[in-house]
Amino acid sequence: MNYVIAPPAVSAVPVDGTDSLFPVHRIYCVGRNYAEHAREMGHDPNREAPFFFSKPADAIVANGASIPYPMATRDLHHEIELVVAIGKGGANIAAARALDHVWGYAVGIDLTRRDLQGEAKKAGRPWDSGKGFDRAAPCTAIRPASVIGHPSTGRIWLAIDGTVKQDSDISKLIWSVPEIIEHLSGLWELQPGDLIYSGTPEGVGAIPRGARVTGGVDGVGEIAVRIG
Ligand code: MN
Numbered sequence: 001m002n003y004v005i006a007p008p009a010v011s012a013v014p015v016d017g018t019d020s021l022f023p024v025h026r027i028y029c030v031g032r033n034y035a036e037h038a039r040e041m042g043h044d045p046n047r048e049a050p051f052f053f054s055k056p057a058d059a060i061v062a063n064g065a066s067i068p069y070p071m072a073t074r075d076l077h078h079e080i081e082l083v084v085a086i087g088k089g090g091a092n093i094a095a096a097r098a099l100d101h102v103w104g105y106a107v108g109i110d111l112t113r114r115d116l117q118g119e120a121k122k123a124g125r126p127w128d129s130g131k132g133f134d135r136a137a138p139c140t141a142i143r144p145a146s147v148i149g150h151p152s153t154g155r156i157w158l159a160i161d162g163t164v165k166q167d168s169d170i171s172k173l174i175w176s177v178p179e180i181i182e183h184l185s186g187l188w189e190l191q192p193g194d195l196i197y198s199g200t201p202e203g204v205g206a207i208p209r210g211a212r213v214t215g216g217v218d219g220v221g222e223i224a225v226r227i228g
Pocket of ligand 1: 029030031079081110197199200
């Protein structure tokens with residue numbers, strides 16, 4: 001059988017230190033998963049069940065890229081996040097077994113058109129235009145868990161043109177990686193190739209046109225992209 005139009009390329013992220021690629025199936029994101037970020041967004045960081053949104057797999061942008069300033073926004077925000085790469089799928093995965101499903105980790109930026117997200121929130125509409133737009137998911141190469149283990153502590157930070165804007169520690173995740181996987185896999189059957197952006201700490205803000213955005217998670221990687 002032939003495709004009637006050219007099939008899309010497989011979205012993928014490099015594996016650190018190799019010439020291999022990790023194919024991306026879906027991109028899930030966790031909302032408000034650090035207390036100080038929940039507060040800065042005007043919410044009470046009580047431990048209500050985690051909630052999720054998603055980005056298209058082809059929103060991935062390679063580390064080091066220059067990203068055109070996204071269309072239809074005047075308030076592009078940065079959210080630095082630990083990214084979890086799922087290597088083994090499953091539904092209703094218990095937290096105690098969840099790390100068996102993790103292939104590796106990366107550092108990502110959950111780029112957000114905050115003005116469009118804000119309008120959607122106000123109108124009770126979906127977040128897709130604010131979160132799931134083209135090139136909204138810069139991501140570093142993945143470091144395998146077989147090499148770095150499963151990080152649960154370590155500095156997470158982001159800087160704009162060298163000035164640090166976000167500076168926290170992944171130990172402050174409200175929902176830990178195993179707990180995220182337990183909840184997420186109760187809503188979707190996870191598949192190999194799924195990525196999970198695990199949430200951002202406080203200090204989110206606008207990215208000026210032309211800015212160089214850098215960030216990292218200790219032991220996982222460092223990211224650098226230019227916007228505009
Ligand atoms: Mn986020």
